[in-house]
Amino acid sequence: MIDGLGTASYDAQSLPADDNVNPYAFSIALAGEWFVSKGAMIAYYGNVDFAGVSQYASRASWVAARFSSPMYADEWVVASGQGKVVVADRGHDVNSYDLEDGNLTIKQANLLGFAPTLELKQSIVPGFVTLIGTGKFLASSNGPVIFVEPPFRADPEALLGWSDCPSPSQHYDHHWMAQSFMAGVQGMLGRESGEERQYDFTGAGTILLQSSEKLVVDAALLRTVESHTNLLDAQSAGALGQRLIARSQQGGR
Amino acid sequence: MTYEQVNSKVVRVPVTQSRPVLARRGSMLGYSGQVSFRPVAGQGQGVRSMVGAALAGESTAMMVTEGDGSVLYGFRGLYTTVVQLTGDSMVVEADRLLVHDAHLQTSIEMVGQGGVRQMARGAVTGQGLFTTRVSGQGTVVLLSHGGTFPIQLNGDTVGVDPQAYVAHTGALQVELKQSLGMRDLIGRGSGEAFQLHVSGHGVVHVQASEEKF
Incomplete structure (x- = not known):
């Protein structure tokens, strides 16, 4: 114990089991397997082995049924063994959630880990994944x-996830829509408040929000958008490419 | 019309037809009700003040929130501080304003006096020499790194790191002081070569970080 620190020091026994160490770190009591986001693990006790999801799946056939997302397979590892694994994410708040025969959709970048009793699937909404079943999972949030x-x-940008309600539709601000009908959408550049587009939720359920944050570069999101461009013919794809180059040169978002 | 602090980083603001609010663009997190967002250019009123604001580097893209509903605001995970103005005025840098009642008056003004020499010093610190004055009766929400704490001044003087200074209210004079010694010139300074000296009667809001936006 170091004087004046005001926090206890932990050993393998006193470290919380399946509970928060502090608001920014969570200790998983591992007995078997857990899916953990790559880079989320900051420390561990015991006999724990970390293997990439695709690598582990070659040994354990159940993984393929639980991790139904080829896109994110590179960004997840399976922690297996006995011990305690502490996870954290850039000093963000870490929360644990218990699902009981339910479903919850969450931003992939904020999901830190989940018990293998849950099933992971890609959401229709880009950058989001859905967890189905019963079990515990961990997610970070800014505040x-x-x-x-x-x-x-x-x-x-502020949406963290949603549970039990139907997937959102996109809503466009009606003032902005009215003006764009008059001027033509192409002429609307520079007339944006940055808030024209929202995700609109209806029905019954719960929506999870966080304070918005600087956009994290999500390699998987880029792949999602790129795969959508297969819908375009060669000429439209070229036009899109020019527009994207123009945008990157402007330094816009 | 009360602003509710949801947590350290998010505020919930009720909006009605007669009480629109001005907010930083891109700071809306979500809302319920019939609410719309319209961009407005610059601070203050009229073209002249807009040009002035652009020259002073003291213009942050804002938007009006109108309609009936309740809106959540937050910005890039920064901490928020809710301040009530009761007829007095607050001096703050424009990029630290998250949201405020639209009926509050805003104007651009220069910090301190001292002409060109002082201006050059302002440029040296990277601290904007121009600031925004918000006055009237209503609520203002400030952005900061790690939250702000108020320092009450009753006729005395306090030195504040320019990077930690957020805003002040009341009858206060702000002066930029330079304590440049030989050590600073040869690069062995204390790192505190510039300080804002605030004196008078009022409250200074200081953030717990030296990080600028």
């Missing part, structure tokens, strides 16, 4: 999570 109920419209 405490805010829970709201529909009807509600959320900014895409």
